[in-house]
């Protein structure tokens with residue numbers, strides 16, 4: 001009897017010790033290995049140096065040209081000040097099957113007409129459209145009505161939407177009284193309602209990935225990026241709101257303006273939590289999102305992302321963000337193939353590889369152009385399939 005009790009006690013202590021040891025181990029290591037505590041005999045590489053060659057042999061399907069013509073709703077063309085400049089951009093779009101680019105450069109009102117003139121005089125008059133910007137600096141009593149009137153004039157001049165509203169809205173822009181301009185500030189209500197009246201979408205970028213707001217330590221997925229880019233650090237709470245505070249303002253803004261068509265940039269920076277985006281779509285029937293600059297999150301969860309893209313196929317738009325033509329084929333490959341474990345193009349975004357999510361044609365067409373056509377009246381139809 002005593003012996004049994006002793007054995008049970010010993011087993012319990014052992015398992016407790018095991019659990020304690022387990023807690024000190026790094027993620028993915030379940031027990032100390034024989035080399036535990038040993039120092040490497042060669043100088044360990046730093047995270048920028050270690051680029052192991054993958055020995056995995058699997059089929060590869062490179063996709064230099066999208067399967068269907070594409071509308072890029074998050075376009076940042078470098079320069080379209082003249083017909084020649086538009087031609088340079090258009091020439092680089094054609095081989096990618098990029099049919100229409102939405103210029104989301106937050107173009108000031110007085111540049112809308114000259115830009116449209118340059119596009120019309122170029123060889124690509126049906127290939128680029130303009131969104132306009134909102135001047136949100138120094139908002140005070142009466143600003144909302146003024147900005148709404150300007151928006152109406154810009155749309156008359158040919159703008160097909162608002163945007164991109166940059167992340168400075170919410171993070172840094174101040175009101176006339178010096179306080180931070182919150183995303184759901186009631187002074188701006190007339191602007192969002194005007195957009196609904198005009199039946200144009202509002203393309204809004206809110207904040208940055210949640211890791212940019214967290215301590216910059218070795219558990220931070222974006223350590224390298226934060227270390228490289230000083231202007232992406234939002235740890236200082238006396239200057240910046242907290243990530244969830246900002247997202248709360250955003251969610252209240254959408255809830256308050258349900259008639260407005262919203263295009264959320266970058267899957268709302270929740271591509272690492274697609275259930276959260278799903279909840280937002282469910283709560284806001286006129287909310288859409290584009291997928292730019294979060295390919296690293298889509299491509300690391302191919303099964304979940306596939307199901308999400310299928311379920312919300314009517315709410316997703318293609319967008320790329322920074323205009324670098326050689327990066328688009330990575331998007332085509334993730335969306336169109338079931339390829340496995342292939343390279344991403346920016347090491348500071350992701351330390352992992354990508355997988356294709358193999359979307360069916362019907363979903364690809366919606367993502368690539370049909371949804372954009374549905375919510376951006378006036379988008380050119382030339383060059384797109386009719387079904």
Ligand SMILES: [Zn+2]
Pocket residue numbers: 074076104164205321322
């Ligand atoms: Zn952008």
